Structure formats: structure tokens, C-alpha cells
Amino acid sequence: MPGIVSSVAYVRLGAPDLDVQEQFLQNFGLVRAQRDDRRLYMRGISEAPFIHVTELGESGVIAVGYHVNPDVPIESLEQRFGVKVEPIDEPGGGKRLVLHDPNGLRVELVQGQSRLDELSRRNPLRGSDGISKDRGPSRIEKLVHTAYMTTRLADTIAWYQENFGFLPTDELYLGEPGNTLGRFVRTDCGEDPVYHHVLFIFRGEKNGLHHASFEVERVDEIFTGGDHLHELKYDHVRGIGRHALGSQIFDYWMSPFNVMHEHWSSTEKMNVHSSFNEVKIGSGMVHDSGEAPPERFVKQASPILSGGTR
Secondary structure, three states: OOOOEEEEEEEEEEEOOHHHHHHHHHHHOOEEEEEOOOEEEEEOOOOOOOOEEEEEOOOEEEEEEEEEOOOOOHHHHHHHHOOOOEEOOOOOOOEEEEEEOOOOOEEEEEEOOOOOOOOOOOOOOEOOOOOEOOOOOOOEEEEEEEEEEEOOHHHHHHHHHHHHOOEEEEEEEOOOOOOEEEEEEEOOOOOOOEEOOOEEEEEOOOOEEEEEEEEEOOOHHHHHHHHHHHHOOOEEEEEEEEOOOOOOEEEEEEOOOOOEEEEEEOOOEEOOOOOOEEEEOOOOOOOOOOOOOOHHHHOOOEEEOOOOOO
16 A cells, blocks of 8 residues: 655745745746745746745744645544644645644645646757757756754654655665664655655754755756856855765755755656665765765754744
8 A cells, every 4th residue: 555645745934034035936946826925835837836835934944745645535644643634725725634743843744736737848949049048047847855854863764654654765874784874765656656755864963954855847957047046146055966875966055044955856766666775874885976065064954943824
């Protein structure tokens, strides 16, 4: 039986200035879906009504939303989790269940959102003058995963795997197996292929969001979008490179309010039969391509906020 979660839906952040946040997100490659005095909803070019929410307030992470497998009626989860389904008063409507993970992060399980028409895609062909017309922000498809630091690694891994049916993909350890540094987990959609991970959970000195990762229309968009952000002098953290585990091409940018956002493309696909690998950190392991991660990348953890939403 596949897991109850099929994919990540959106990330919900806090920020003290919606104008500054929207300007960054547009330059990063997202498109405004809706905005009011308190909330900003951004979408990609895919059919999702939104994939990024910012609520006016302190900077940090409020919640991560996940799509409930369409074969699992969301009402059937009420008894399992001991909470009631509520209507969603946000773009796309639908229903949700609200939970909290071992670190206090709000987790929203959603189902029944309406879909939008896809936005137009970029023409990759050169013009008649032989010069590529690709300029400006990346074209973002969707949110594909999040990652965060926790002081309760074993409890957090168990919570997500046992409650949502996430499958382990790769585990990083120090010294000997069992001394776990972090684990990549993926959704269980049976025979259907899924991304290498929907969540990376790693051990650290505090609890918080490490980054939210957004898939671009095609790999060229990482370079096009990166050039655009560099020209505007946004805060570049790491990249462009390729991850050893998952094989995705990456580029990381910090928002004006210290929440890290990733441009991402081209990853391994797996299904329920794919293997679980334990990888030793240190001499001899396969390293990411590109420069070594800077210290602030390793220690990044935007704080978990309470409250928020209607």
C-alpha cells in the first residue's frame, strides 16, 4: 500500500516585509498568485494554485504542506492523527489536516485543491540573429523538497516515515553505521517513479529549515536565473554544482530575510523497490561537484515559528 503523502505542496514562511519578499521571489522565478495585507501566495508555471506562502511577521518557517495521496480520502486520517479536517480558505481551496512534528514544525496535509492552467513556457530557440533570448528569472515548475536541521534526529526520521510512509533513500553517517548525520527520505508511490527525496533531515545544534528546493523548467534555467540574481546582487550561498547523492544540479540563494532557496534540476528517480544506501562521511566518499560548502551553508537553519495562517 503506497504512503499517504504523494508529494510536497508548498512551504509557508514568515517575513517582515511582503514587498521586499515578493521582489526577491519574482526575481528567483516565482509568480504572484494572490496577495492581501497579510499574505503573499506565489506559484510556478505548473498547475498548482501556489507553492510558496509568505505571512507578514517574523522571519522563519511556519509550515510545510504535503499532498495527500488521492487514493486516500483525507477524512479517513482524522482518527489516525486525532485531528479534524478543515476547509482551506486560500487559493485553490480544498481540505487540510494540521499536525506538528517532533520539533514543533506545523505540517499541513492537503487534498482537493483546484488546479490552474499552466503558464507559458520559455522558447529555448535562438533568434534569427543567432543569439539566445534566454534572459531574466528562472522558470520554476514546482517545489520538490525541503531540508531541515533537528536536535531530535531519530525521533524526527521515525515520525515522518511512520506517519506518512516515507521511504529511506540514503543515510549519511560518521565513523560507524548507526552514528547517523542525516537521512534522505522519499515518497512511496508504489511502482511509479518519484524523486530521490522529498525531505532531508540532518542532525544539528538547533531546529529549523535549511532550505526549500524548487525545480526549474530545464537545466539551462539554473544558469539563466543565476545570472539574473547575480546581476541584481542577491545573496548567493553555494553553487552551481551537482550533488553526489541524488545527482541533481543545484544553486542556493538566501532571501533578504535569511531563508535559503534552491534552484534544482535533473535528479535520480526511484520507486518502492529501490535500495536504501548508507554512506560514510569522510575520506573516500563521493563528494558533490563544485566548491566545498561554506560554513554558513552547513549551519543554516531558519527558525520554526508558531502561529500563522487563518
